Amino acid sequence: MKGEALIRVEDLKVWFPVRRSIVDLLARRPQLYVHAVDGVTFEIYRGETLCLVGESGCGKTTTARAIVRLIDKENIAGGRILLKPSEDVLEEVKKIQPDAVAEEGYVDMYKLKGKALLGVRRETQMIFQDPFASLNPRFRILDILEEPLIVHKIGDKEERLEIVSKVLETVKLTPPEEFLPRFPHQLSGGQRQRVAIARALVLNPKILAADEPVSMLDVSIRAEVLEVLNELRDKMKMAILFITHDLALARYVCDRIAVMYLGKIVELGGADDIIQNPLHPYTQALINAIPEPEPENRKKIRKLRIKGEVTSAVNLPKGCRFRPRCVAYDENPHIQPRCEAEEPGLIEERPGHYAACWLYEKRSP
Amino acid sequence: MPVDRRILNVAFKRGITLGGSLIIIVFMTAVIIGATGYDTKILNALIEQRLQALKQSLQQREGITAEQIQQIIENERQRLREIYGLDKPWYQRLIPMTIRTFKLDLNVTSDDVANVAGLRIPVSVGDAIRAALPRTIIMITVAEIIAMAIALPLAPYIAYKRGSLLDKGVVTYAAITNAAPLWWLAMIAIYLFGFKAGIAPTQYRQILSYLKWDQFTAAPLETLYHVLYFAYLPILVTVFAFLGGWLYSVRAVAIRVVAEDYVVVAKAKGLPERMVVRKYILRVIAGPVVTFIILGLASSIQGFIITETVFDWPGMGSLYYQAILSGDAPTILGLIYVTTLVYVLGRYILEILYVILDPRVKM
Amino acid sequence: MSGKKQVRESLASKIASSLKAGVGEVWRNNMGKAGLIIIVFIVIISIYALATLPPGLPDKWKNRLAWSEYPTSVPPEWVRYFGVPVAEHKIYINPQTSYSGIVTPQNIQGALPYYANALGLKQTIVGYVQVYSVEYRLNDPAFPTGILTLFTPINNSVVIVNGVERQVQVLPILVVQRPDGLSIVVAQESSALKITDLAFKNMSVTADLFWRQYIDYFAQQGVTINMTETDARGFATQMIFGKPLGGKEFEPLTGTYRLHLIIVYAGAHPNAIQQAITAGQLGFEKIKIVVKGNAYGISGTDNMGRDLWLAILYGFPVALAVGLFAAVASVIIGLVIGVISGYYGGLVDEVIQRFIDVLSNIPILPILILIGVILQEKPGVGPWEKLFIIIGFLVILGWGGTAIIVRSMTLSIKAEPYIDAAKAIGASNARIIFRHIIPQILPYAMASLVFSVPGAIITEAGLSVLGIEHGLPTWGKILADAQANRGIAYKMWWWILPPGLMLAITGLAFVLLGLAIETIVEPRLRRR
Ligand SMILES: Nc1ncnc2c1ncn2[C@@H]1O[C@H](COP(=O)(O)OP(=O)(O)OP(=O)(O)O)[C@@H](O)[C@H]1O
């Protein structure tokens, strides 16, 4: 599996300030932040799909937006995002903006600007979560799909039309002529989602952040589209960050899975490994919630391995952030002082399978 | 954020911006007047005129030599130039002028301006404004209140009956009054009621001699009759022009509410029309309508310069106009200050009201 | 492949087609249709006015002397169709010569009987005489408002006798021969003057010549007229065209009047004069007799005799220019600043917002008047320049409202995921602003543009009324003159009604169009 990492996220922190009033300012109350992403580290290798799973609001979309640099610089509270562009682009960046080049042929996404950034953007694309809102209602499908090509000055009119038609065929919107002149509101939800996918693919990106790209598709098309993504990944050796909250889907699509909770990765490992052998109490709770495929097992009432409500991302508890909801915390009094005192880091419990939980501390060297 | 803290917050922030606006506007007006040399020209002429009069009276006196006269004249010129601040360049006059404006501590310089106020020089700008303000209130503020009083109960029903003949009529009426200038309607009214029908005055300056407090206490009914005789046509015309705008804007606010789900449901439930209007529509439109009312009243005291001029109605608008025509810088600044102050205060009150009335409002 | 090609549109054709669709949508709305029709009319009239009005009109409008041939303070001619008796306004150019020859005290009775028997002060006529005669029909019982005679003598009119140039002097006399047979000398120079000096004279009627004889004559008929000389001056035309009823009352005398302009030549031998006249060396290039009616043209005249119709016509293109320029400029400024403020946010936004705060508290009209009055004093600023400086200030003070709304729209559009999507593909800020944000705001901007047209026109006209003038004959200017002469003008409906009506109709057209655009745009705004 190991190869060359195309994306390296290092201790990324994205904090959004909570608006303060004049009175707060005068009273010198400290600035509060939404800790949307709070120290996330992972790599995605060439030809690999990494799934990011977690409940709503845990920071998945924010992570993806950070990778394609849609987060304002001032909201990056720490860490780096390193991307490995193709040789040509790297050369160009070296030439026009040497300070944005990090070690080993990586570029620092948040140091890039201007033309250098544009070059990297060409290889870094995102499929957005909401296909209704991410397509301009006044643009025809042709305009939407052609825009990336125009921005990057690719081809003349004829060639662009050719590329666009081809990519529409890839996402199974055929015949292309039928769809090109339409406006988004003339498409079904699933068709729009495929247009959103097509837009991300039209530039042949190396790195793709796909934010719940198939949530609107029915099962038959979903499989087809996922197959397309898989094929492209293998053929183009893309690195894909695939966001979903559906663990079953993650197992099917991904090589590895990262489980996120309140802005932090709490477990990371091979897809099968995680599904079959979840380590973190939160992952265990998530997997527990997957409906059983076996009908006779389905009737068994399962014990919910989680308590309470999602904690606020503004005022995080001291120590482990999952502690207020953790069943294992209640069941294992011996680690409680640890959980209360310190935030656990990722601990490699098995080779390539990490969990951020004090339960696994003593066994690691 | 708790509500009281937000009120403080808004009070502070808006206080600064609105107060700042007021200072900037008065100061910039002083700059326009000073930098263009607009007031110096007129003040110089004024001084020369007085010196001429002085010279003539001196020449009639016995036993005074030409040199002595010259000397006296020169001294007097120096004195007057100091009084009007002409001994210093305009930018040095700027700050003291602005500060004195804020203290309303300036004197009217033009006889014509004092005449509009119904007073005689020497008179302070504050007194001139105090004299003109009631007349503008009688004409324009009263008209504004009448138009409101008609529109507020009526407009929600019109909104409720959107698309009906009445509704279309009101929209057309509003469009017409929006397009036809009020001051032109005033001209036509003077032609029709004053000259043709002869049931209204054609000269309105005379209201000066009736609108006096001691006269009112001496003969209240008679004074009231006279005042009404002069005021009814201006008020009527102004109400006619305002009513369209009021009906239209209150209707527009109400229409948005009518389309809201809960009103549609209430209608569908068969609640009587009167109740739907009272219970749902009136309550929700209160906010925007309060905005219209406060801003309408606050700007009404500026007077309507053109309309007042057409009627020759000696209110704030005429005072403004005469002050500008006569290059009376103190009065111009004083008027700008007072009218902007009232308008800014209106906005200030409103923005605090928003927070108090609707705790959801974002800042 | 051809099917695919049709999909593609150029930007120009895209704009054209969306404009066409927009106009179509407005047309389907009744208010919009009415507004559009009126606006098309206004545009056509504007073009007509620009094509037909003389270029010197603004100067002529200011020149009191240029309007002497027009009746003063009279209503339009079409009042006749509403039963108002009208004395026609008639201009006779180069009337026919009814007599030419030598007149002596002996033959005057035969040659010029209307003069010999006329009421009024008469000169002894000896010499060569030419008479120009015209007929004026007074159909309705109404009084004309004056008679005016204008001369254009032949350049350097001389008579050469025996190789010597002789100065010729002339005496013009105007006689009115009434339908009741009575003749009156209504105008005449007190003494003969150089023929070339006539070029600078307009001869008008004066009661001084005949009032005494007139009163005596009617006293013999049993009608007592009570008038002093000063009274008589004010009643000249009524005396000429009327039947006295006693006191100071007159009744118009309908029928055909004959006007005789008698020119007596002196200073050379009559034969020499006759020769010179036939040779075209002496005499007049042009003679104009004007009987001023009590009604004039389409729009009547003001107290200076100016034909109000001309200013009404001139007002159309000016109003359009003022309204459109002010509206387009302030909406473009508001749009650009609003988008910048909303899109870039931060300090830029804060500064712009505070600036607009100040702007929105400025009492606009007083400041405009102040600027206008200051401008008035500045010499050497042309009328159009003045007009556009004033409109410029109107624009500078007036874009705040649009900017505030555009900013809030920009904020909400900016938060749309498709803007993120555009950023992710690398679209520049300019591209995002021009391709994604502004097209969304444009329909709204259109409505606000159309709505701000009437305000600009009315404000400009209002400033004129206050005497802030640029010198162009416009609707505002007509009303300004009315305001300046309020004592008489507010009695004359044709002076105050039409210009205001034009203002109102023009404004109404744009308000209607705006309402139509609003009803089309509004649901779209709400859907987002
Ligand atoms: N621009 C922003 N300003 C302030 N807070 C934000 C912003 N964007 C996201 N957040 C907050 O950051 C947290 C993470 O949001 P994010 O969209 O990344 O969640 P998610 O994991 O994608 O959720 P979902 O599964 O519902 O899409 C949320 O609490 C959200 O409210």
Ligand SMILES: [Mg+2]
């Ligand atoms: Mg998300």
